[in-house]
Amino acid sequence: GAVVSQHPSRVICKSGTSVKIECRSLDFQATTMFWYRQFPKKSLMLMATSNEGSKATYEQGVEKDKFLINHASLTLSTLTVTSAHPEDSSFYICSARDHSAPSSYNEQFFGPGTRLTVL
Amino acid sequence: GENVEQHPSTLSVQEGDSAVIKCTYSDSASNYFPWYKQELGKGPQLIIDIRSNVGEKKDQRIAVTLNKTAKHFSLHITETQPEDSAVYFCAGLNPVASGAGSYQLTFGKGTKLSVIP
Numbered sequence: 001g002a003v004v005s006q007h008p009s010r011v012i013c014k015s016g017t018s019v020k021i022e023c024r025s026l027d028f029q030a031t032t033m034f035w036y037r038q039f040p041k042k043s044l045m046l047m048a049t050s051n052e053g054s055k056a057t058y059e060q061g062v063e064k065d066k067f068l069i070n071h072a073s074l075t076l077s078t079l080t081v082t083s084a085h086p087e088d089s090s091f092y093i094c095s096a097r098d099h100s101a102p103s104s105y106n107e108q109f110f111g112p113g114t115r116l117t118v119l
Numbered sequence: 120g121e122n123v124e125q126h127p128s129t130l131s132v133q134e135g136d137s138a139v140i141k142c143t144y145s146d147s148a149s150n151y152f153p154w155y156k157q158e159l160g161k162g163p164q165l166i167i168d169i170r171s172n173v174g175e176k177k178d179q180r181i182a183v184t185l186n187k188t189a190k191h192f193s194l195h196i197t198e199t200q201p202e203d204s205a206v207y208f209c210a211g212l213n214p215v216a217s218g219a220g221s222y223q224l225t226f227g228k229g230t231k232l233s234v235i236p
Contacts, residue, residue: 043208046225057221110163111162113161
């Protein structure tokens with residue numbers, strides 16, 4: 001089946017620094033990738049939709065200058081948390097849609113997540 | 120936009136019993152309803168899904184039913200095992216107003232299932 005990887009799986013950084021998280025589709029091409037944030041014991045909240053070769057679409061309330069998304073290829077999207085603060089600590093999860101899937105079938109494959117801790 | 124409600128938030132069952140988790144959705148345009156299992160510290164894993172053109176789908180011990188008229192769908196797990204313990208999320212796929220042909224998943228709040236040996 002389709003596999004999505006994320007790197008790193010865990011990262012600890014100091015307040016004020018930037019952190020980049022990579023999301024890769026390993027065995028399929030993904031024109032669309034999604035970035036979610038999940039707080040402990042809570043559901044997944046969509047942050048942004050990333051389309052290859054174009055600007056990401058951010059959900060209401062998500063700061064685009066703070067959460068920079070780049071989707072430079074059909075297999076890679078990156079999320080950069082800039083000037084991180086403790087309140088940015090969370091579990092970040094990406095998902096990808098299979099490019100070859102019919103548009104009405106939008107099955108998404110999720111990565112294993114990245115645990116970010118900002119000290 | 121879409122609103123997905125999920126119940127119960129926690130569920131404890133004895134090993135071997137059945138577990139049922141229910142979700143309702145608001146957007147009649149939603150046409151795809153996946154269920155995900157998330158173990159602690161891991162990403163969600165798709166366990167079963169159903170499209171709006173069918174009413175029921177089964178995969179071994181797991182089944183999903185969909186009632187489009189009532190806008191609700193349910194996950195059924197039979198003969199539960201301790202390894203079924205996890206958080207389960209339902210979701211609905213709905214079109215995004217901002218983009219032609221774009222869709223996004225809206226998740227329920229999750230159900231923590233505990234299977235007691």
